[in-house]
Amino acid sequence: MSRTLDGEKANSQEPNCFRGAPCGSPVGNGASIVNVNRRERWERAAEWPLTAAALAFLVAYAVPIVRPSLPIGAVTACGWVLTGTWIAFGVDYAVRLGLAERRWQFVRSNVLDLVVIGLPVLRPLRLLRLVALLSVLNRAGARSLRGRVVTYVCGATVLLIGTAALAVTEAERGVPGATITSAGDGLWWAVTTITTVGYGDRYPVSATGRVIAVALMVGGIALLGVVTATIASWLVDRVQQENEQEQAATRAQVRALAEEVAALRELLIAQRETDEAPDRSVS
Template sequence: MTQARWQQLTEWPLAIVAAIFLATYAWEVIADLQGPEAMAAEVIIWTTWGVFLLDYFVNLSLARERWRWFYTHLFDLAIVVLPMLRPLRLLRLVTILAVLQKTAGRAFRGRVSIYVAGAASLLVFTAALAVLDSERHAPGATITTFGDALWWAFVTITTVGYGDFTPVTETGRFIAVGLMVGGIAMLGVVTATLASWIVERVALTEDHARTATRGQIRELSAQIEQLQEMLEKRSA
C-alpha cells in the first residue's frame, strides 16, 4: 500500500476518532469527573492517542524518503507526542480541521465560509475546555466554570479582551496566545478569500468585455467587407 492510499483511507476515520476524543474530553472537563467515570474517560482518551500514534508510524514506514518525511512533518510528530501532556491533548483535533480544510478546498470558495465558521467554533470550544482544565483548581483562578471559559474564549479570539477573566497559570496563558494567533489567522483567511473573489470577478468581467469587443470587431469587419463587395459590384 502506498502512503497516499493510506492517508486517503484514514482521513475520515481519524476525524471520527478525533471527534470521539473531543466528546470524551469535554465530558471529562465539564463534568469534572472523579472515580470510575474519570478512569473510563481516560481509557477512551488514551485509546484515541494510540490510534494517532499508529497512524504516524504507518505514515513514516510507508514514506519513500523516511528521513525527509520525518523532518518535514515535525508538526505531525508534535500532535502525537505533546498530547501526552494533558492540556495539549487538543492538538489531536487538528485532524478535524485538516478534513474541513480539504473539503472546503475541493468545494472552492463557496464553502470557505463553512470551513471558517466550523474552525472558529471548534477553536473557541476547545480553547474553553483547555483553559478550564488548566485553570479551575489553580490558586486565585477566575475561570472556574465552563460558562466563564467560553466567554473568555470568545473575547480572546476576537482580540477584544475585556479582562474580566484572565488565566493565572502558565498553561492557561499559553492557550490564550494560541487562541489569539488562531483568531488572527482565521481573519487572514477570510480577508484573503474575499480579495481572491474580488480579483476573480474583476478578471471575469474583463474577459467578458474583451470577448464582447472581439465580437464587435468581427461584426464591423464583416460589414466593411459587405460594403466593399457592394461598391465593387456597382463600379463593375
C-alpha cells in the same frame, strides 16, 4: 555439474522483475515500492478509525471540563479513553514511520502528527478530515480550490474555538484570581479573542492559560488572513470576469462595425461602377 553452475550464474544475472520492481532495477527499489504501497494501505485503513479516536478524545476531554461534578468513575473512564487515543495515535505514527523509506523526511513532512502525539489538546485537529463530508452539501464549491479552502477554514475555526475554550477553562479553573471559571466563560473568551475583539472581561491569569491565549491569537490572525485572501481572490476573479465580458462585447461591436464598413465600401464601389457605365456607352 558445470551446466548447473552456469545456469545458476545466468539466473543470478537476470534483472529483478518481481514484487512490482521494474525489469533491470535492483531489489531495493522493489522493496521500497512494496513499503510505499503498504504504508498507503495502512493510512487508508487507519483513516476513519483515527478520526473516530479523535472524536472520542474530544468528547472524553470535554465532558469532565464542562461537568466538573462528574462521579469519579466517569472521570476515570474518560481518562482511559484519553490514554487509549494517545496509544492509537502513537501506534499509527510508529507504523507509518517504520514503513517509510526515508524516515527523516517522513518526520519532517509529518510534524503535525508528531506534535499531536506530544500535545494531546491538538488531537481534535484530526477531525478536520470530517469537514470533507461537507462537500456533499456543497458540491459546486468543493470542486474549486477556493471552495475547499472556505470549507476547511470554517471547520478549523470551530475546532480551534472549541478546543481553546476547553483548554483555557481547564487551565484557569481553581487558579486564584481567575476570571474564567466555567466552560461558558471559556467559550466567550475564545470567541472574543479569535475575533480580535477582546472585551477584557475574561482573561487568563495562569502561565498555561496565557500560552493557550497566544496560540489562539496566532491561529485567529492566520484564519483571518486566509478568509481575507479568499474574499480578495473571489473579488479579483469577479472583476476579471466582468472585464472579459466587456472586452468580448467590445470586440463583437468592433467586428460588427467593420463588417458594416466593408458592406458600405462594396456598396459604394458597386454604385460607382453603375454611374460610370453610361459614360462609357456614350463615349
